[in-house]
Amino acid sequence: MAANPIPWQTYHLIAVVPILVGIALQVRALAILLDIKSLRRSIHDRASRIFIAGLIFTASGVGLAILLDFFDISAKSALPGAS
DSSP states (O other): OOOOSSOOOGGGHHHHHHHHHHHHHHHHHHHHHHSGGGGSHHHHHHHHHHHHHHHHHHHHHHHHHHHHHHHHHHHTTOSTTOO
């Protein structure tokens, strides 16, 4: 089980929001692609664009969460050898 040793703070919501939006966009794209109408090129292309946007949002949120944790750790000088 993966665990983050840094306790959650309210400013972490800055990273959670894009992750949730990205997941919602990916689920929406999947719903579009599961419909038989998605065999039409225009609908398939639209769903693909929505899915890619969802991936970008999710990746941005994960990257932001990592940056927030990095800055939190560096501010507390919790890194070995940090002074």
